[in-house]
Amino acid sequence: MLGGGSCRRPLVSGYTPGKMGGARVGRLDPLAIIEATYALERSETDWVRGILDAAVSFDLGLGVASYIAEIGEVPGFRAPAFATKAEMPSLQSIATALPARIWRRIHSPLPATWVEDAMVRALAREKDTAVRDLLGSGPRAWGVLGGDPNHETILLMFLCKDRDALPLRHRATLDCVGAHLGAALRLRRLQRQAPTADAESVEAILSPGGRLLDARGPEAQARVTTLAEAVRQSERARTRKVNPEERLAMWTALVEGRWSIVETTERDGKRMLLAVKNEPRTAAIRKLTTRERSVVAFAALGHSNKYVAYELGIAPPTVSATLTRALRKLGVKSRADLIQSFG
Numbered sequence: 001m002l003g004g005g006s007c008r009r010p011l012v013s014g015y016t017p018g019k020m021g022g023a024r025v026g027r028l029d030p031l032a033i034i035e036a037t038y039a040l041e042r043s044e045t046d047w048v049r050g051i052l053d054a055a056v057s058f059d060l061g062l063g064v065a066s067y068i069a070e071i072g073e074v075p076g077f078r079a080p081a082f083a084t085k086a087e088m089p090s091l092q093s094i095a096t097a098l099p100a101r102i103w104r105r106i107h108s109p110l111p112a113t114w115v116e117d118a119m120v121r122a123l124a125r126e127k128d129t130a131v132r133d134l135l136g137s138g139p140r141a142w143g144v145l146g147g148d149p150n151h152e153t154i155l156l157m158f159l160c161k162d163r164d165a166l167p168l169r170h171r172a173t174l175d176c177v178g179a180h181l182g183a184a185l186r187l188r189r190l191q192r193q194a195p196t197a198d199a200e201s202v203e204a205i206l207s208p209g210g211r212l213l214d215a216r217g218p219e220a221q222a223r224v225t226t227l228a229e230a231v232r233q234s235e236r237a238r239t240r241k242v243n244p245e246e247r248l249a250m251w252t253a254l255v256e257g258r259w260s261i262v263e264t265t266e267r268d269g270k271r272m273l274l275a276v277k278n279e280p281r282t283a284a285i286r287k288l289t290t291r292e293r294s295v296v297a298f299a300a301l302g303h304s305n306k307y308v309a310y311e312l313g314i315a316p317p318t319v320s321a322t323l324t325r326a327l328r329k330l331g332v333k334s335r336a337d338l339i340q341s342f343g
Helices: 032-036 042-058 091-097 101-105 113-123 129-136 168-191 218-222 222-236 244-250 290-299 305-312 317-332 335-342
Strands: 019-021 021-026 061-069 076-084 110-114 141-148 152-159 202-207 212-215 259-265 271-277
Touching: 021 218, 032 168, 032 244, 042 061, 042 152, 042 168, 061 141, 076 091, 091 129, 091 259, 101 113, 101 271, 110 168, 113 141, 141 168, 152 168, 168 244, 168 259, 168 305, 202 218, 202 222, 212 222, 218 222, 222 244, 222 259, 222 271, 290 305, 290 317, 290 335, 305 317, 317 335
Parallel strands: none
Antiparallel strands: 019 021, 061 076, 061 152, 110 141, 141 152, 202 212, 202 271, 259 271
């Protein structure tokens, strides 16, 4: 599918060599990828390259590739980065040949998925044999996609010879990585640079211990306890006192489906955590609450309740109850009908 005034410090330290299956990988600490994901001060090219370099620790034997897919009237891509050993058709040839609707379907945000499965779904009604042949010549790979289904997404592809190369437990880990990729890409789109304490999108400033330093607007003031706990959890996630899986579970992509927690160090050396408004873009279905719209947006893409809960930073039972209310308001009978109507 592929071819041709303030400063920030890393959130976590690097990794050491290890093994997964037959492939050489790092310590399988996904926070190494998330560290690169929130390096928001980097140029777009350096940002994608940094994510790729960190993701090489999950190499399944044939390398890793990444790029930003532009989803609009005309298929496009930006900042391609490769560390691959496989022969692939050029990304430019695919973007030029594909209809926009198929490009959009292939690049809709998804948890870790076998790339061929995504292509089959996208081509279900496509009769153009040239398009089928072009996509059929692409690599076999696992892909992780995050971002905004209406604007742009970032794709990480782990090339391999068969779908059994990525164990189920590691797919779940990469699902969480995809949630952060999407959150960070939205932040970049909204701001085009790393947020500072005085940015309009920053709704609260907290100390590393979770003490509120500033709250702007009623939402942040009403959710002080939630924000403080999210900061404490993210700080615990950055320590080495628990294993990588536990650390990843602590640090969700969003808080209450509204904020991302971003670290900043001001000129005086003072370290702070910013609650940056970063809601997923959703269809403006007025009869739904903000949380209901967020849950519907991810559920319509086929995400499980557990995945939606991680991405939005709420409990799985809350996702289930919220989705039930939203389906009732929308007059939709089932999740399958929701995917058909809004996915």
